[in-house]
Amino acid sequence: MFARLTAAAALVALSAGFASAQTPTTAEKPVTAGSATEAGKDLKEWQVAAQAKTGLAQALATAEGQGSGGRAIDADFERADGKNPAHYSIKVVYPDGKLVEYGINADTGELYKSENQPIERYFTRLKPSDFTNAKTSLKDALAIAEKTAGGGKAYEAEVERGGSAVEYEISVALADGSKEIKVGPDGTAKAD
Numbered sequence: 001m002f003a004r005l006t007a008a009a010a011l012v013a014l015s016a017g018f019a020s021a022q023t024p025t026t027a028e029k030p031v032t033a034g035s036a037t038e039a040g041k042d043l044k045e046w047q048v049a050a051q052a053k054t055g056l057a058q059a060l061a062t063a064e065g066q067g068s069g070g071r072a073i074d075a076d077f078e079r080a081d082g083k084n085p086a087h088y089s090i091k092v093v094y095p096d097g098k099l100v101e102y103g104i105n106a107d108t109g110e111l112y113k114s115e116n117q118p119i120e121r122y123f124t125r126l127k128p129s130d131f132t133n134a135k136t137s138l139k140d141a142l143a144i145a146e147k148t149a150g151g152g153k154a155y156e157a158e159v160e161r162g163g164s165a166v167e168y169e170i171s172v173a174l175a176d177g178s179k180e181i182k183v184g185p186d187g188t189a190k191a192d
Helices: 002-022 045-050 056-064 128-132 138-148
Strands: 071-078 087-093 099-105 111-117 153-159 168-174 177-183 189-191
Touching (some): 045 071, 045 153, 045 168, 056 071, 056 087, 056 153, 071 128, 071 138, 138 168, 138 189
Antiparallel strands (some): 071 087, 071 153, 087 099, 153 168, 168 177
8 A cells, every 4th residue: 555655646746747847937938029019139120010019001190190291201110128119210291391200109009209300310302392292102102012022011111311302211021031122202112
């Protein structure tokens, strides 16, 4: 009887030890991010941007909706840091020449900051009227770039600052990397 009890106790102890060896500790569990703000630091920027709950097109609409007649001209995805959530930093130019940078939370889609910027710092030849009169808006260019890239999610866009016409360079996050697409003033796209 004692031998059976000892054998049974040993078997329970062995099973418990095996089960605990199979259960990963907190440190061993893979890091999964529920939002772009929580995403691990070991991920590349395009990977973090792909996890954002708010897409760049929605963030552009929020930024452009803050004033009358403004057009988004530049958008950068920025990772979360100690004082800011993961967000899109979007520059909007207004017909009167005013340039405002808006911070749009990448997870909630809400505006969380705004700041006036001097337009002269960003452009050498382009004027606010060039953006107002452009045939292709940044929002249209995003859709064109995503289609040209074969899907994916646009996460950054900038206007060519030294050019004489509005031309955008857009970064698109794909499943296996990031692709740069240029969209010209007439809406034609070419991969970089």
